[in-house]
Amino acid sequence: MRELGPLCVGIDPHPGLLDAWALPATAQGLETFALRTVEAAAGHAAAVKPQVALFEAYGSAGFAVLERTLREAAAAGVLSIADAKRGDIGSTMAAYASAWLSDDSPLAADAVTLSPYLGFESLRPALELAARTGRGTFVLALTSNPEGASVQHVGGTDSVAGEILAAVARENGTRPRDAAPAASSPDGFRAGAGRHEANRDQIVTSSESAGLGSCGAVIGATVGEALERLEIDLRGLNGPILAPGYGAQGADAAAVARVFEHVRPTVLANSSRDVLSHGPDVRSLRDAMDRSREELAARLSRA
Numbered sequence: 001m002r003e004l005g006p007l008c009v010g011i012d013p014h015p016g017l018l019d020a021w022a023l024p025a026t027a028q029g030l031e032t033f034a035l036r037t038v039e040a041a042a043g044h045a046a047a048v049k050p051q052v053a054l055f056e057a058y059g060s061a062g063f064a065v066l067e068r069t070l071r072e073a074a075a076a077g078v079l080s081i082a083d084a085k086r087g088d089i090g091s092t093m094a095a096y097a098s099a100w101l102s103d104d105s106p107l108a109a110d111a112v113t114l115s116p117y118l119g120f121e122s123l124r125p126a127l128e129l130a131a132r133t134g135r136g137t138f139v140l141a142l143t144s145n146p147e148g149a150s151v152q153h154v155g156g157t158d159s160v161a162g163e164i165l166a167a168v169a170r171e172n173g174t175r176p177r178d179a180a181p182a183a184s185s186p187d188g189f190r191a192g193a194g195r196h197e198a199n200r201d202q203i204v205t206s207s208e209s210a211g212l213g214s215c216g217a218v219i220g221a222t223v224g225e226a227l228e229r230l231e232i233d234l235r236g237l238n239g240p241i242l243a244p245g246y247g248a249q250g251a252d253a254a255a256v257a258r259v260f261e262h263v264r265p266t267v268l269a270n271s272s273r274d275v276l277s278h279g280p281d282v283r284s285l286r287d288a289m290d291r292s293r294e295e296l297a298a299r300l301s302r303a
Protein backbone atom coordinates (compact mmCIF):
# COMPACT_ATOMS: atom_id res chain seq x y z
CA MET A 1 0.00 0.00 0.00
CA ARG A 2 2.87 2.35 0.79
CA GLU A 3 4.41 1.75 -2.62
CA LEU A 4 1.36 1.27 -4.81
CA GLY A 5 -1.50 3.03 -3.08
CA PRO A 6 -4.85 2.04 -1.61
CA LEU A 7 -6.41 -0.02 -4.42
CA CYS A 8 -7.17 -3.74 -4.40
CA VAL A 9 -8.50 -5.11 -7.67
CA GLY A 10 -11.07 -7.85 -7.29
CA ILE A 11 -10.82 -10.72 -9.74
CA ASP A 12 -14.52 -11.53 -10.03
CA PRO A 13 -15.09 -13.51 -13.23
CA HIS A 14 -18.88 -13.15 -13.36
CA PRO A 15 -20.37 -14.90 -16.42
CA GLY A 16 -21.62 -11.50 -17.69
CA LEU A 17 -18.11 -10.05 -17.55
CA LEU A 18 -16.63 -13.06 -19.36
CA ASP A 19 -19.21 -12.44 -22.05
CA ALA A 20 -18.35 -8.71 -22.21
CA TRP A 21 -14.70 -9.70 -22.68
CA ALA A 22 -15.77 -12.06 -25.50
CA LEU A 23 -14.61 -15.05 -23.47
CA PRO A 24 -16.48 -18.33 -23.07
CA ALA A 25 -17.88 -19.29 -19.66
CA THR A 26 -15.39 -22.16 -19.40
CA ALA A 27 -12.25 -22.81 -17.40
CA GLN A 28 -10.26 -21.55 -20.38
CA GLY A 29 -12.21 -18.28 -20.44
CA LEU A 30 -11.76 -17.98 -16.69
CA GLU A 31 -8.01 -18.40 -17.01
CA THR A 32 -7.64 -15.74 -19.69
CA PHE A 33 -9.75 -13.34 -17.63
CA ALA A 34 -7.87 -13.89 -14.37
CA LEU A 35 -4.37 -13.84 -15.83
CA ARG A 36 -5.06 -10.72 -17.86
CA THR A 37 -6.27 -8.96 -14.71
CA VAL A 38 -3.12 -9.99 -12.86
CA GLU A 39 -0.99 -8.73 -15.74
CA ALA A 40 -2.76 -5.36 -15.69
CA ALA A 41 -2.58 -5.07 -11.90
CA ALA A 42 1.17 -5.72 -11.64
CA GLY A 43 2.71 -2.41 -10.57
CA HIS A 44 -0.69 -0.67 -10.70
CA ALA A 45 -2.48 -2.02 -7.65
CA ALA A 46 -1.32 -3.10 -4.20
CA ALA A 47 -3.25 -6.36 -4.31
CA VAL A 48 -5.61 -8.56 -6.25
CA LYS A 49 -8.52 -10.36 -4.62
CA PRO A 50 -9.75 -13.41 -6.50
CA GLN A 51 -13.34 -14.19 -5.48
CA VAL A 52 -13.12 -17.90 -4.80
CA ALA A 53 -16.79 -18.83 -5.47
CA LEU A 54 -16.55 -17.60 -9.03
CA PHE A 55 -13.71 -20.09 -9.63
CA GLU A 56 -15.29 -22.86 -7.52
CA ALA A 57 -18.34 -22.74 -9.80
CA TYR A 58 -16.18 -24.52 -12.43
CA GLY A 59 -15.25 -27.37 -10.07
CA SER A 60 -11.74 -28.78 -10.08
CA ALA A 61 -10.91 -26.99 -13.35
CA GLY A 62 -11.81 -23.68 -11.69
CA PHE A 63 -9.60 -24.46 -8.70
CA ALA A 64 -6.72 -25.27 -11.06
CA VAL A 65 -7.18 -21.83 -12.64
CA LEU A 66 -7.25 -20.23 -9.19
CA GLU A 67 -4.00 -22.00 -8.26
CA ARG A 68 -2.36 -20.67 -11.40
CA THR A 69 -3.75 -17.17 -10.78
CA LEU A 70 -2.27 -17.11 -7.28
CA ARG A 71 1.09 -18.34 -8.60
CA GLU A 72 1.16 -15.74 -11.37
CA ALA A 73 0.25 -12.95 -8.95
CA ALA A 74 3.16 -13.95 -6.71
CA ALA A 75 5.51 -14.09 -9.71
CA ALA A 76 4.34 -10.62 -10.80
CA GLY A 77 4.90 -9.20 -7.30
CA VAL A 78 1.21 -8.51 -6.65
CA LEU A 79 -0.12 -9.42 -3.21
CA SER A 80 -3.08 -11.80 -3.28
CA ILE A 81 -6.08 -11.90 -0.99
CA ALA A 82 -8.13 -15.06 -1.50
CA ASP A 83 -11.72 -14.01 -0.94
CA ALA A 84 -12.92 -17.31 0.47
CA LYS A 85 -14.82 -15.95 3.53
CA ARG A 86 -14.00 -19.08 5.50
CA GLY A 87 -15.20 -19.81 9.01
CA ASP A 88 -15.87 -23.18 10.66
CA ILE A 89 -15.59 -25.08 13.94
CA GLY A 90 -12.01 -25.34 15.16
CA SER A 91 -11.08 -28.83 13.95
CA THR A 92 -12.17 -28.24 10.36
CA MET A 93 -11.11 -24.60 10.41
CA ALA A 94 -7.57 -25.94 10.64
CA ALA A 95 -8.03 -27.56 7.22
CA TYR A 96 -9.30 -24.32 5.66
CA ALA A 97 -6.36 -22.50 7.22
CA SER A 98 -3.97 -25.02 5.76
CA ALA A 99 -5.53 -24.69 2.28
CA TRP A 100 -5.14 -20.91 2.07
CA LEU A 101 -2.27 -20.06 4.38
CA SER A 102 0.28 -22.87 4.47
CA ASP A 103 3.48 -22.53 2.47
CA ASP A 104 3.10 -25.86 0.70
CA SER A 105 -0.53 -25.50 -0.36
CA PRO A 106 -1.22 -25.01 -4.07
CA LEU A 107 -3.86 -22.45 -3.05
CA ALA A 108 -1.63 -20.45 -0.70
CA ALA A 109 -2.40 -16.73 -0.88
CA ASP A 110 -0.83 -13.77 0.92
CA ALA A 111 -4.05 -13.34 2.88
CA VAL A 112 -7.52 -14.83 3.13
CA THR A 113 -10.90 -13.38 4.10
CA LEU A 114 -12.51 -15.06 7.13
CA SER A 115 -16.02 -15.03 8.57
CA PRO A 116 -16.07 -14.76 12.39
CA TYR A 117 -19.76 -15.44 12.73
CA LEU A 118 -19.18 -18.92 14.23
CA GLY A 119 -17.37 -17.01 16.98
CA PHE A 120 -14.13 -15.09 16.60
CA GLU A 121 -12.11 -17.75 18.43
CA SER A 122 -13.19 -20.37 15.91
CA LEU A 123 -10.76 -18.60 13.56
CA ARG A 124 -7.81 -19.32 15.86
CA PRO A 125 -6.20 -22.03 13.63
CA ALA A 126 -6.11 -19.57 10.72
CA LEU A 127 -4.83 -16.68 12.85
CA GLU A 128 -2.06 -18.88 14.20
CA LEU A 129 -1.06 -20.35 10.86
CA ALA A 130 -1.02 -16.89 9.24
CA ALA A 131 1.31 -15.69 11.98
CA ARG A 132 3.59 -18.70 11.46
CA THR A 133 3.79 -18.38 7.67
CA GLY A 134 3.99 -14.58 7.51
CA ARG A 135 0.59 -14.19 5.85
CA GLY A 136 -2.48 -12.16 6.73
CA THR A 137 -6.17 -12.48 7.46
CA PHE A 138 -9.08 -10.13 6.83
CA VAL A 139 -11.96 -10.75 9.23
CA LEU A 140 -15.47 -9.73 8.15
CA ALA A 141 -16.81 -7.15 10.58
CA LEU A 142 -19.26 -4.73 8.94
CA THR A 143 -19.99 -6.08 5.50
CA SER A 144 -21.08 -3.94 2.57
CA ASN A 145 -24.42 -5.71 1.97
CA PRO A 146 -27.56 -4.27 3.57
CA GLU A 147 -28.50 -7.66 5.13
CA GLY A 148 -25.34 -7.63 7.26
CA ALA A 149 -26.89 -5.15 9.67
CA SER A 150 -29.41 -7.71 10.96
CA VAL A 151 -26.56 -9.63 12.60
CA GLN A 152 -23.66 -7.21 12.82
CA HIS A 153 -25.49 -4.22 14.31
CA VAL A 154 -27.17 -6.27 17.05
CA GLY A 155 -26.40 -4.75 20.45
CA GLY A 156 -26.28 -1.15 19.31
CA THR A 157 -23.40 0.64 21.02
CA ASP A 158 -22.33 -2.79 22.32
CA SER A 159 -22.63 -4.34 18.86
CA VAL A 160 -21.59 -7.72 17.51
CA ALA A 161 -19.42 -5.97 14.90
CA GLY A 162 -17.80 -3.87 17.63
CA GLU A 163 -16.88 -7.06 19.50
CA ILE A 164 -15.34 -8.52 16.36
CA LEU A 165 -13.31 -5.37 15.79
CA ALA A 166 -12.16 -5.37 19.42
CA ALA A 167 -10.98 -8.96 18.91
CA VAL A 168 -9.10 -7.94 15.76
CA ALA A 169 -7.47 -5.11 17.70
CA ARG A 170 -6.34 -7.60 20.35
CA GLU A 171 -4.78 -9.78 17.67
CA ASN A 172 -2.77 -6.78 16.56
CA GLY A 173 -1.43 -6.13 20.02
CA THR A 174 -3.81 -3.39 21.06
CA ARG A 175 -4.98 -3.54 24.64
CA PRO A 176 -7.28 -1.59 26.91
CA ARG A 177 -5.60 1.08 29.01
CA ASP A 178 -6.63 -0.46 32.31
CA ALA A 179 -6.12 -4.17 31.59
CA ALA A 180 -3.23 -6.23 32.82
CA PRO A 181 -0.18 -5.91 30.57
CA ALA A 182 -0.73 -7.85 27.40
CA ALA A 183 1.08 -11.14 27.18
CA SER A 184 3.03 -11.57 24.01
CA SER A 185 1.07 -14.61 22.83
CA PRO A 186 -2.49 -14.43 21.62
CA ASP A 187 -3.41 -17.03 24.24
CA GLY A 188 -2.11 -14.79 26.99
CA PHE A 189 -4.22 -12.03 25.58
CA ARG A 190 -7.28 -14.21 25.72
CA ALA A 191 -6.65 -15.40 29.24
CA GLY A 192 -6.86 -11.89 30.61
CA ALA A 193 -9.81 -10.92 28.51
CA GLY A 194 -13.32 -10.47 29.80
CA ARG A 195 -16.10 -10.21 27.28
CA HIS A 196 -15.60 -6.50 27.12
CA GLU A 197 -11.88 -6.53 27.60
CA ALA A 198 -11.35 -4.08 24.82
CA ASN A 199 -13.36 -1.08 25.83
CA ARG A 200 -13.47 0.43 22.41
CA ASP A 201 -13.19 3.98 23.72
CA GLN A 202 -10.04 3.20 25.57
CA ILE A 203 -7.88 0.96 23.49
CA VAL A 204 -4.27 1.90 23.19
CA THR A 205 -1.89 0.63 20.63
CA SER A 206 1.22 -1.06 21.85
CA SER A 207 2.93 -1.27 18.49
CA GLU A 208 1.79 1.81 16.59
CA SER A 209 5.32 2.68 15.65
CA ALA A 210 6.01 -0.85 14.41
CA GLY A 211 3.40 -0.67 11.63
CA LEU A 212 0.13 -2.45 11.15
CA GLY A 213 -0.56 -5.93 12.50
CA SER A 214 -1.44 -8.85 10.22
CA CYS A 215 -5.07 -9.24 11.22
CA GLY A 216 -7.17 -6.99 9.04
CA ALA A 217 -10.85 -6.19 9.11
CA VAL A 218 -13.39 -6.08 6.29
CA ILE A 219 -15.60 -3.02 6.55
CA GLY A 220 -17.72 -2.05 3.58
CA ALA A 221 -17.35 1.45 2.22
CA THR A 222 -21.14 1.48 2.03
CA VAL A 223 -21.76 1.26 5.79
CA GLY A 224 -22.52 4.97 5.94
CA GLU A 225 -23.07 6.31 9.44
CA ALA A 226 -23.05 2.86 11.09
CA LEU A 227 -19.64 3.24 12.69
CA GLU A 228 -20.75 6.45 14.36
CA ARG A 229 -24.14 5.09 15.39
CA LEU A 230 -22.59 1.93 16.88
CA GLU A 231 -19.89 4.08 18.52
CA ILE A 232 -17.07 2.11 16.94
CA ASP A 233 -13.74 3.87 16.97
CA LEU A 234 -11.32 2.31 14.48
CA ARG A 235 -8.27 4.18 15.70
CA GLY A 236 -7.09 1.33 17.90
CA LEU A 237 -7.51 -1.40 15.28
CA ASN A 238 -3.88 -1.34 14.26
CA GLY A 239 -4.53 -3.54 11.24
CA PRO A 240 -5.37 -2.94 7.58
CA ILE A 241 -8.99 -2.35 6.57
CA LEU A 242 -10.25 -4.00 3.39
CA ALA A 243 -13.11 -1.83 2.12
CA PRO A 244 -15.27 -3.35 -0.59
CA GLY A 245 -18.21 -1.33 -1.86
CA TYR A 246 -16.14 1.26 -3.68
CA GLY A 247 -17.21 1.44 -7.34
CA ALA A 248 -20.02 -0.85 -8.46
CA GLN A 249 -21.80 -0.84 -5.07
CA GLY A 250 -22.01 2.93 -5.08
CA ALA A 251 -19.34 4.33 -2.75
CA ASP A 252 -17.00 6.85 -4.38
CA ALA A 253 -13.60 7.93 -3.04
CA ALA A 254 -15.15 10.77 -1.05
CA ALA A 255 -17.50 8.30 0.66
CA VAL A 256 -14.59 5.98 1.48
CA ALA A 257 -12.73 8.92 3.02
CA ARG A 258 -15.79 9.94 5.03
CA VAL A 259 -16.48 6.48 6.45
CA PHE A 260 -12.84 5.95 7.43
CA GLU A 261 -12.17 9.52 8.46
CA HIS A 262 -9.77 8.74 11.33
CA VAL A 263 -7.90 5.79 9.79
CA ARG A 264 -7.61 6.71 6.11
CA PRO A 265 -4.00 5.57 5.57
CA THR A 266 -4.90 2.03 6.70
CA VAL A 267 -7.66 1.53 4.12
CA LEU A 268 -7.33 -0.74 1.09
CA ALA A 269 -10.40 -0.13 -1.08
CA ASN A 270 -11.53 -2.95 -3.33
CA SER A 271 -13.02 -2.51 -6.76
CA SER A 272 -14.07 -5.50 -8.84
CA ARG A 273 -16.81 -4.98 -11.45
CA ASP A 274 -16.15 -1.28 -11.94
CA VAL A 275 -12.50 -1.81 -12.92
CA LEU A 276 -13.12 -5.11 -14.71
CA SER A 277 -15.76 -3.53 -16.96
CA HIS A 278 -12.87 -1.78 -18.73
CA GLY A 279 -11.41 -5.08 -20.03
CA PRO A 280 -10.40 -7.04 -21.96
CA ASP A 281 -7.73 -4.62 -23.15
CA VAL A 282 -4.83 -4.62 -20.65
CA ARG A 283 -4.07 -0.97 -21.23
CA SER A 284 -7.68 0.10 -20.61
CA LEU A 285 -7.76 -2.02 -17.47
CA ARG A 286 -4.57 -0.36 -16.26
CA ASP A 287 -5.91 3.11 -16.99
CA ALA A 288 -9.03 2.31 -14.98
CA MET A 289 -6.89 1.02 -12.10
CA ASP A 290 -4.70 4.13 -12.21
CA ARG A 291 -7.71 6.44 -12.15
CA SER A 292 -9.24 4.63 -9.16
CA ARG A 293 -5.94 4.44 -7.34
CA GLU A 294 -5.18 8.14 -7.81
CA GLU A 295 -8.66 9.21 -6.83
CA LEU A 296 -8.45 7.06 -3.68
CA ALA A 297 -4.90 8.12 -2.85
CA ALA A 298 -5.86 11.80 -3.05
CA ARG A 299 -8.57 11.24 -0.44
CA LEU A 300 -6.95 8.64 1.80
CA SER A 301 -3.32 9.63 2.10
CA ARG A 302 -3.93 11.79 5.15
CA ALA A 303 -5.73 10.87 8.36
Ligand SMILES: O=C(O)c1cc(=O)[nH]c(=O)n1[C@@H]1O[C@H](COP(=O)(O)O)[C@@H](O)[C@H]1O
Nearest residue numbers: 051083113143144220244248249271272273
Ligand atom coordinates in the same frame (compact mmCIF):
# COMPACT_ATOMS: atom_id res chain seq x y z
O1 LIG B 1 -14.92 -9.95 1.68
C1 LIG B 1 -15.16 -9.31 0.65
O2 LIG B 1 -14.32 -9.16 -0.20
C2 LIG B 1 -16.45 -8.60 0.56
C3 LIG B 1 -17.02 -8.22 1.76
C4 LIG B 1 -18.11 -7.33 1.77
O3 LIG B 1 -18.58 -6.91 2.82
N1 LIG B 1 -18.63 -6.93 0.58
C5 LIG B 1 -18.11 -7.32 -0.62
O4 LIG B 1 -18.60 -6.87 -1.66
N2 LIG B 1 -17.05 -8.20 -0.65
C6 LIG B 1 -16.52 -8.70 -1.94
O5 LIG B 1 -15.95 -7.60 -2.65
C7 LIG B 1 -16.24 -7.69 -4.04
C8 LIG B 1 -17.02 -6.47 -4.48
O6 LIG B 1 -17.20 -6.47 -5.86
P1 LIG B 1 -17.73 -5.21 -6.68
O7 LIG B 1 -18.99 -4.79 -6.03
O8 LIG B 1 -17.91 -5.75 -8.06
O9 LIG B 1 -16.66 -4.14 -6.59
C9 LIG B 1 -16.98 -9.01 -4.23
O10 LIG B 1 -16.01 -9.99 -4.55
C10 LIG B 1 -17.58 -9.31 -2.87
O11 LIG B 1 -17.72 -10.68 -2.60
